[in-house]
Amino acid sequence: WKEFRTLPLSDLLPETITNLQNYLLTKARNLRTGQPLKLGTYNSLICPFAQLLDYLAKEGKVSKERYYALKERIKLADVPSRKVEIPTPEQFAKMREYLYRVRSGRGQGECGPKFDVFVLTGIRTATLTAMRVKHLNFAKRTIRFTRLKGRAGEADEKELPVLDEVLEVLERHIRARGLQPDDLVFQTKNSNGAFRSAARHAGIATWFQHACRKWFATQALAQTND
Numbered sequence: 001w002k003e004f005r006t007l008p009l010s011d012l013l014p015e016t017i018t019n020l021q022n023y024l025l026t027k028a029r030n031l032r033t034g035q036p037l038k039l040g041t042y043n044s045l046i047c048p049f050a051q052l053l054d055y056l057a058k059e060g061k062v063s064k065e066r067y068y069a070l071k072e073r074i075k076l077a078d079v080p081s082r083k084v085e086i087p088t089p090e091q092f093a094k095m096r097e098y099l100y101r102v103r104s105g106r107g108q109g110e111c112g113p114k115f116d117v118f119v120l121t122g123i124r125t126a127t128l129t130a131m132r133v134k135h136l137n138f139a140k141r142t143i144r145f146t147r148l149k150g151r152a153g154e155a156d157e158k159e160l161p162v163l164d165e166v167l168e169v170l171e172r173h174i175r176a177r178g179l180q181p182d183d184l185v186f187q188t189k190n191s192n193g194a195f196r197s198a199a200r201h202a203g204i205a206t207w208f209q210h211a212c213r214k215w216f217a218t219q220a221l222a223q224t225n226d
Contacts, residue, residue, distance in 0.1 A: 039077035122216030
């Protein structure tokens with residue numbers, strides 16, 4: 001959006017924020033599909049703008065009065081949470097069995113191991129697809145996770161302990177593929193098609209990569225309240 005690409009702080013007014021929000025909601029288009037932005041996408045663009053205002057206030061670039069006047073104009077869309085059906089143990093087993101049988105497509109048998117790592121760690125897709133063989137430390141039973149999602153100034157990678165089952169799954173996968181230290185553990189970024197097919201096979205309406213994260217969080221809450 002050319003009119004918002006560069007903007008002097010002196011021109012950053014409450015009206016500017018309102019104009020930006022109206023543009024996103026009425027005129028902006030998804031560059032891939034050409035369709036209007038979804039409300040969730042709108043929120044994902046406005047939230048960093050709110051964080052920018054917090055930074056400007058913290059650094060003394062704008063006065064407190066102006067900061068509150070600007071922050072008051074920021075409005076988030078009311079977007080309902082996307083819910084997924086949690087599979088029963090029997091359905092979960094059917095999904096795993098199906099995904100380990102899938103050999104067609106670009107995944108070339110990656111779907112089963114990916115599913116296991118997703119549900120046993122709860123990591124995001126970007127973190128999993130950035131994982132390289134050298135990030136795994138079998139002696140220490142840890143993995144260095146990279147491309148973590150966090151605020152500016154926070155570390156974007158961290159070495160963390162994982163369940164033994166995770167390392168067992170990855171060790172089998174790496175050995176079967178003959179992967180080298182600098183190789184990506186998984187060559188495909190998206191397995192949503194296979195995950196949806198596995199869900200239908202198990203009698204569940206839908207499933208996708210991020211649903212594994214929701215499943216992990218649900219299990220953690222149920223078992224540990226943490």
